[in-house]
Each structure stands twice: as structure tokens, then as C-alpha cells.
């Protein structure tokens with residue numbers, strides 16, 4: 001773990017090559033964060049306490065712990081239990097899941113911003129739960145949350161170089177062995 | 178008697194007169210510690226137009242929202258067209274209703290809101306066709322045809338292709354009326370539907386409703402402070418005070434010769450504003 | 452399981468380093484946030500320009516890349532090497548100071564104009580108005596978003612492990628190499644970070660309560676979940692400041 005200049009010189013090209021990796025990771029991370037965040041947000045409005053409670057606990061925990069450590073966790077602990085992912089896959093999943101807890105907050109605010117009368121009108125028309133979400137609530141919520149979601153894409157772009165660290169440690173680790 | 182107020186217990190099993198469409202059985206509703214409705218019972222017969230009047234806070238909105246299932250009662254039951262709305266009969270016993278059961282019964286009820294609550298992300302036509310297509314499962318052209326007829330009825334044929342935000346409040350409310358009617362509900366609940374409108378737009382909406390009351394054979398539960406409108410369309414008037422019906426009868430009787438002091442007082446304050 | 456020796460030799464000192472790094476960079480960020488934030492409300496365009504430029508540069512910076520640049524590239528240019536911990540604190544202080552300045556600026560801008568005018572009418576100097584009128588009123592508004600920012604900063608400190616600062620994440624990696632299992636150490640690590648974030652939130656709640664009481668507002672009422680939650684209800688949107696780095700817009 002002693003990074004002298006040799007190690008740095010090994011690392012830096014990897015770092016810049018990582019630009020492409022960064023973009024790729026940000027893209028797929030965004031996809032995961034947007035979809036999973038929506039699932040969290042909808043689950044947080046579940047009528048069932050046994051759905052809301054764990055979802056709240058999980059998202060709070062993920063949001064309030066460092067992404068870097070979460071990446072280490074995914075990269076070193078997960079293989080002990082089963083799946084063994086490449087640094088890039090680990091990075092994408094970690095980035096996506098971490099930021100899904102932020103996008104969940106954005107969705108939550110957007111959903112709460114839809115007037116309660118919209119829910120009531122949908123109910124008075126007997127629209128199904130799925131249809132109420134899909135054609136009444138979400139289209140109105142999405143409109144007001146797009147800028148905030150965009151900010152998190154930028155934040156992901158800034159955090160994605162962490163994936164290079166996993167990759168580098170992986171290579172250093174192999175060098176040590 | 179189109180609307181009847183009774184105090185005797187109903188066992189709910191008897192579907193007494195075939196004409197009875199809505200029945201509230203000893204409904205109690207609390208908000209926190211406040212009992213808003215206290216063992217309220219009344220019924221409305223098929224095809225009748227019943228107006229609820231009474232001072233603000235007397236529980237009129239609560240009644241309509243209970244019927245629309247936007248609220249659930251703490252005690253008592255509601256029957257619509259012979260089916261329990263608040264319960265479900267299972268092996269001769271009354272149990273908590275399933276989502277599916279409620280949905281089925283609820284389809285018989287429509288509501289127009291004070292604040293219109295049109296879907297702002299849908300154009301006028303889609304607002305009206307959305308539920309018939311996806312709840313009733315009508316084919317697209319049939320839903321569109323039905324919607325166009327209703328939108329013409331409310332006088333907005335030129336505005337089919339506009340978003341609600343491009344319409345005036347009165348026009349939006351007329352779309353909301355068309356939207357509710359498109360579901361062909363047996364009961365239509367109207368909760369102060371002109372209260373949020375600019376004064377000059379009220380008449381247009383009331384004319385549409387008068388028209389509907391005269392031509393359609395639909396049962397209506399109306400909350401309004403427009404007394405001349407109430408008088409025109411009602412078969413019966415229920416006067417509420419503090420969650421209780423203190424007087425009921427045909428409009429001519431209630432508006433000209435009320436028995437209860439509170440009714441007289443209320444009418445004089447409302448009419449003074451005219 | 453983790454051996455006692457590993458725990459005492461590496462992990463506990465690592466926890467202390469993390470606390471130190473958080474404190475130092477938070478202090479630096481706070482100073483920058485208040486200086487730059489108030490400068491951005493200045494009437495002089497040159498002051499606004501300088502502070503605005505600072506904000507634009509550093510809010511766009513990735514703290515991680517900045518740290519690496521300070522440690523690995525700066526020496527190549529200037530021929531001197533920063534102490535890694537100092538480089539980490541510098542990188543985080545500068546970037547989080549920029550995010551914080553947006554919170555300070557937003558809260559100051561939200562103070563009613565009438566208050567500023569009243570101060571003017573009483574003959575207060577610009578500095579006195581800031582110190583005696585505007586900042587005290589804006590301060591309670593800043594606390595919830597600053598709490599969110601502080602937690603982001605705490606999480607960010609894990610990055611210093613990559614520039615060889617022996618914080619608790621660094622210690623965690625050492626322990627992993629020395630042990631057969633990685634699950635216990637990384638789980639412990641996550642839990643300790645979470646507990647630290649929780650403590651920060653509790654502390655900032657107290658600060659917020661006192662700040663509100665200090666200007667005669669009722670303390671905020673919190674529901675059960677809000678009590679447990681680390682998310683500050685007023686943290687997002689009130690001042691336009693982000694709860695997550697990079698969100699400033």
C-alpha cells in the first residue's frame with residue numbers, strides 16, 4: 001500500500017483511460033439510479049408499514065455512508081457470498097444504487113408536489129393503481145423534478161472516478177500477490 | 178318521499194324498496210377526537226336529486242367524500258344499489274371489503290370537485306376518455322364518441338384539443354362534469370362545484386347542470402350555496418347542522434316555510450348574500 | 452473475525468484520523484462558505500465577480516480528482532510535496548466551501564429586504580448589518596442544508612484513504628488484506644460512518660433549535676420518522692442549495 005512514483009505512473013494512465021469508463025459508468029449508473037430511485041419512492045408510499053419501514057432504513061443507510069466504502073464492500077465482500085463482478089460492473093452497480101437513494105428523495109418531493117386532488121380525481125374515476133401512477137401522478141411529478149435529477153447525473157460524473165480506484169487496487173492487489 | 182331520514186335501525190339485509198339507491202346506515206365519522214358525523218342515516222331513491230345545505234363545517238363534504246370512498250367511516254355502513262360500499266358480504270357475514278369489491282361498487286358513483294381536479298397533463302378529450310377506456314374497457318372510438326357527445330353537451334366542442342390550463346375555470350368545471358358523466362355513474366356527487374369560480378362564470382356551469390338534471394335520469398347528491406339552483410333541481414333538501422340532519426323535505430317547503438329555527442337562520446344568511 | 456490487535460493498531464487510530472480530517476475540512480469549508488457566500492451578496496461587482504468565479508470553479512471540481520492532482524501532479528510542477536492529509540483537507544475544504552457558499556448566499560438572499568432597509572435606516576455599516584441583522588436571521592435557515600453538506604463531507608473523507616492518509620477506510624483496507632474475511636471489517640466501517648452521520652445530525656438539530664430560539668421562532672416539530680431520519684426536512688430546496696455535492700444549480 002505504499003504508493004511510490006512507480007505505482008503512480010502505473011496508476012495515472014489508467015486514470016485517464018478511465019475517462020471513457022467514467023462516461024460509461026455514469027450512463028449505466030444513471031439508468032440504475034433513475035429506475036431504482038423510483039422504486040424506492042413508490043415503496044415509501046406503500047400502505048404497508050412492513051414495506052415502508054425497511055425501505056426507509058435501507059435508503060437512509062446507503063445515503064449516509066461513503067460510496068467508496070460501499071464499492072469496497074461490493075468488490076471484496078460480495079464475492080465471498082457469490083457474485084464476483086469486474087471493477088466496472090461493481091462501480092456501475094455501486095454508483096447506481098448509491099445515487100438511487102438521492103433520486104428517491106427527488107421523486108418523493110416531486111410526487112408530494114402533485115396536488116392531492118389529482119389522487120382523488122383518479123380514485124373517483126376508479127382508475128387502477130398502476131394507471132393512476134403511470135398516466136396521472138408520474139407525468140406531473142417528472143416535469144417538476146427533471147432539473148434536480150440532472151444535478152445528480154453531474155454528481156455521478158464527479159464520483160465515477162472512484163471506480164478507477166477499485167480497478168487500481170485490484171491491479172495493485174494482484175501485483176502484491 | 179325521495180330522500181328519507183330515519184332513525185330506526187336497519188339490519189342492512191333488506192333491500193326494502195327497489196327504488197332506494199344510496200343508503201347511509203348510522204354512519205359515524207371522526208377526525209381525531211372530533212365527531213363530525215354522529216350515527217347519520219338517510220337514503221336517496223333512484224333518479225332523485227337531493228341537495229345538502231347547511232353551514233360550513235356541518236359535514237356535507239364529508240358525506241360526499243364517504244360515498245366516493247375518499248374517506249372511510251368509523252362506524253356504520255353505506256349501501257349503493259343494493260351492494261355494500263363499506264363492507265363485503267361473505268358467508269352471510271359482513272367483512273372488510275376487498276379493493277376489488279370497492280372498485281366495482283365505486284364505479285356506480287361519480288364526483289365533480291370544487292377545484293375541478295382535471296388532469297393537467299392530458300388534453301380535454303383525453304381527460305374524458307381516459308377512465309371509460311381503461312376502467313370500463315370501452316374501445317377507443319366508442320369512448321371518443323361518448324366523450325365528444327358529452328363535451329358538446331357542456332358546450333366545449335371547440336376545445337377538445339386544449340389543455341385544461343388553456344381554459345377558464347368555468348370551462349374546466351364543465352369538462353370535469355363531462356368527465357364524471359362519461360363513466361355513466363348512477364349517482365353523481367357535486368360538492369360546491371361553483372364555489373371556486375369567478376362570479377360571471379357560475380351561471381354557465383349551473384345551466385349545464387340544470388340541463389343534465391332535467392334530461393338525464395341520474396341520481397344527484399348536490400352540495401351548493403346557490404339556493405335558486407337548488408330549488409330548481411332538487412326533489413328533496415336536507416338541512417345539516419353539526420353533523421346531523423335537522424330538517425328535510427321538498428324544496429318549496431324548506432325554502433319558503435322551514436320549521437327549524439336554525440334552517441331559517443341559515444337561509445337568511447345565505448340569501449342575504451344574493 | 453477481526454483480531455483484536457488489528458482493531459487496536461489500525462482501526463481505532465483510523466477512526467480518530469477520520470474525525471480529524473472531517474473537523475479540519477469542515478472548519479476550512481465553513482470559513483470559505485461564509486466569506487465567499489457573503490461576498491456573493493456584495494453590491495460591488497468586482498467582489499461578486501471574484502467570489503462567483505471561485506464558486507463556479509470549485510463547485511464543478513471533483514474532490515477526488517482534485518486530491519489526486521494536489522498529491523501527484525502538483526509536486527511535478529512545483530517540486531514540493533504536500534503532506535497527504537493536508538492535501539485532502541485542502542481539496543475538501545475548497546470544494547465544500549464552494550457548495551457551502553451557495554447555502555450561505557441563498558439564506559442571506561432570503562432575508563426580507565425590509566430588514567436590510569431597517570438596518571440601513573438605523574445607520575449600521577455594511578459589516579454591522581451582516582453581523583447583527585442578516586446573518587443571525589439567515590443562520591437558522593442554513594443549518595439543515597449545512598447538516599446535509601456536513602454529512603456529504605464526512606462521506607467524502609473516505610477518499611483520503613486513496614492518497615495514503617491512514618483514516619478508517621484505509622485501516623479497513625489494511626485489515627482486509629490481513630484477514631481472511633472482508634465482510635466484518637467493511638460492515639463495521641459502514642456502520643461507524645452511519646453512526647457518525649447520525650451524531651452529526653443530532654448535533655445539528657440542537658444547533659438549529661438554538662438558532663431558531665435565538666430569533667424567537669418555535670423549534671421545529673418532528674415526527675417519529677423524521678427523528679430517526681438523517682435527512683433534514685428543510686435541507687433541500689429552501690435555499691436552493693443541494694444536499695448532495697455537485698447539485699448546486
Ligand SMILES: Nc1ncnc2c1ncn2[C@@H]1O[C@H](COP(=O)(O)OP(=O)(O)O)[C@@H](O)[C@H]1O
Nearest residue numbers: 208209213231232233234235236237238239240
Ligand atoms: N381531513 C380532515 N381532518 C380534520 N378535520 C376535518 C377534515 N375534513 C373535514 N374536517 C372537519 O370536519 C368538519 C366537517 O367538514 P366538512 O364535511 O368539510 O363540512 P362542510 O362541507 O359542510 O363545510 C369540519 O369541522 C372540518 O373542519
Ligand SMILES: [Mg+2]
Nearest residue numbers: 237238239369
Ligand atoms: Mg364542504
